[in-house]
Amino acid sequence: PDEAPGAEQRAVVRLSPTEVALPLLRRSFEFDLVFGTEAQTMGIWDEVSPLVDSVFDQPGMHACVMAYGQTGAGKTFTMEGSDEQPGLITHTAEQLFRRAAEERASVAKDGDHPQQVEISVSMIEIYQEQLYDLLNPGSIDSGRLTLRNDNGESGPEVRGLHIRSPDTLEEALSLYQSGTKLRRLGTSERNARSSRSHAVFSLYVKRHAGGADEVPVVSKISLVDLAGSERQSTASDYDRARVSEACSINRSLTTLGKVVQACIARSSSRRPEGEKVAHVPYRDSVLTRLLSDSIGGQAKTLLIVHVTPHARDAQESRCTLQFAANAACVQERAASKERAASKERAASRGGDERCRREAGAGVLKAPTPCRC
Numbered sequence: 280p281d282e283a284p285g286a287e288q289r290a291v292v293r294l295s296p297t298e299v300a301l302p303l304l305r306r307s308f309e310f311d312l313v314f315g316t317e318a319q320t321m322g323i324w325d326e327v328s329p330l331v332d333s334v335f336d337q338p339g340m341h342a343c344v345m346a347y348g349q350t351g352a353g354k355t356f357t358m359e360g361s362d363e364q365p366g367l368i369t370h371t372a373e374q375l376f377r378r379a380a381e382e383r384a385s386v387a388k389d390g391d392h393p394q395q396v397e398i399s400v401s402m403i404e405i406y407q408e409q410l411y412d413l414l415n416p417g418s419i420d421s422g423r424l425t426l427r428n429d430n431g432e433s434g435p436e437v438r439g440l441h442i443r444s445p446d447t448l449e450e451a452l453s454l455y456q457s458g459t460k461l462r463r464l465g466t467s468e469r470n471a472r473s474s475r476s477h478a479v480f481s482l483y484v485k486r487h488a489g490g491a492d493e494v495p496v497v498s499k500i501s502l503v504d505l506a507g508s509e510r511q512s513t514a515s516d517y518d519r520a521r522v523s524e525a526c527s528i529n530r531s532l533t534t535l536g537k538v539v540q541a542c543i544a545r546s547s548s549r550r551p552e553g554e555k556v557a558h559v560p561y562r563d564s565v566l567t568r569l570l571s572d573s574i575g576g577q578a579k580t581l582l583i584v585h586v587t588p589h590a591r592d593a594q595e596s597r598c599t600l601q602f603a604a605n606a607a608c609v610q611e612r613a614a615s616k617e618r619a620a621s622k623e624r625a626a627s628r629g630g631d632e633r634c635r636r637e638a639g640a641g642v643l644k645a646p647t648p649c650r651c
Contacts, residue, residue, distance in 0.1 A: 350507030434572030
């Protein structure tokens with residue numbers, strides 16, 4: 280955020296490493312970890328690093344890191360960082376390339392069965408409910424990607440997506456920077472360079488066991504920079520031309536909140552016997568369809584929510600924190616596909632397996648997203 284307000288103006292106060300309060304609204308929330316305004320990106324990376332290691336150490340594991348919050352709260356900085364403070368994308372790519380190099384060196388030294396480790400990347404933009412390939416400049420103007428969800432255990436399939444295989448860390452980061460330049464930006468009241476789309480940068484770890492008949496095993500981590508939520512009145516007062524974009528962004532974020540809430544409802548032990556299992560509306564937005572294997576699949580997901588301390592943003596901050604509180608009730612039983620149940624059992628469970636959850640201390644009220 281921009282200049283921090285004085286203590287008397289703060290709408291959000293960090294009470295402890297796990298608790299944050301909104302004094303103006305007399306609300307408080309507890310989370311796994313709360314960072315203050317003085318936090319450095321390295322401190323955030325220290326918490327994300329084990330998740331990245333799990334993707335490398337557990338073949339077939341998927342993981343997702345989502346940055347959520349209102350426009351101008353610092354989501355993109357958390358992901359991208361700066362020259363002085365590299366963000367999560369730089370740290371993640373650096374760790375995966377380092378781990379791959381170490382594994383290759385270890386295999387060569389021990390003389391074990393040759394195993395190839397390949398790192399590849401893709402970058403998708405979701406704008407106005409359409410998918411665009413940010414690593415294929417031609418698709419931005421001439422072609423939209425096609426999303427299919429009925430793809431069995433492999434999750435959603437994006438047809439036409441270019442997956443690039445950089446040889447070095449520098450090349451991977453160069454690809455990300457090239458994709459970022461194609462991302463749609465606009466001006467909002469809160470941010471002179473506001474992202475008007477969601478961006479999903481994915482890194483894949485593919486292992487080839489070496490045998491001709493061996494099927495490669497792929498792990499994936501997706502880093503998601505969600506577009507900032509805005510109230511329609513704020514957007515329309517500032518620039519009428521942005522209303523359509525703001526509505527599209529808010530609808531997709533609202534659907535994300537509904538998906539989280541439905542997953543909690545499906546897993547609740549308090550559901551009366553005989554009551555219908557809640558429908559999870561993955562298909563109500565392209566964002567939730569694309570992330571369905573991360574939200575409800577065999578994956579590990581980390582949500583980093585961003586709020587500003589300003590009193591003017593108190594209601595937006597409440598919406599953001601309420602969403603995070605609901606998400607904290609969803610605990611996925613993540614496991615590698617290699618250790619998943621047999622295909623017969625998976626087939627019998629069908630879609631129910633996606634939202635099999637362990638709820639926390641009861642089900643919280645539904646989030647109140649800032650919608651149009």
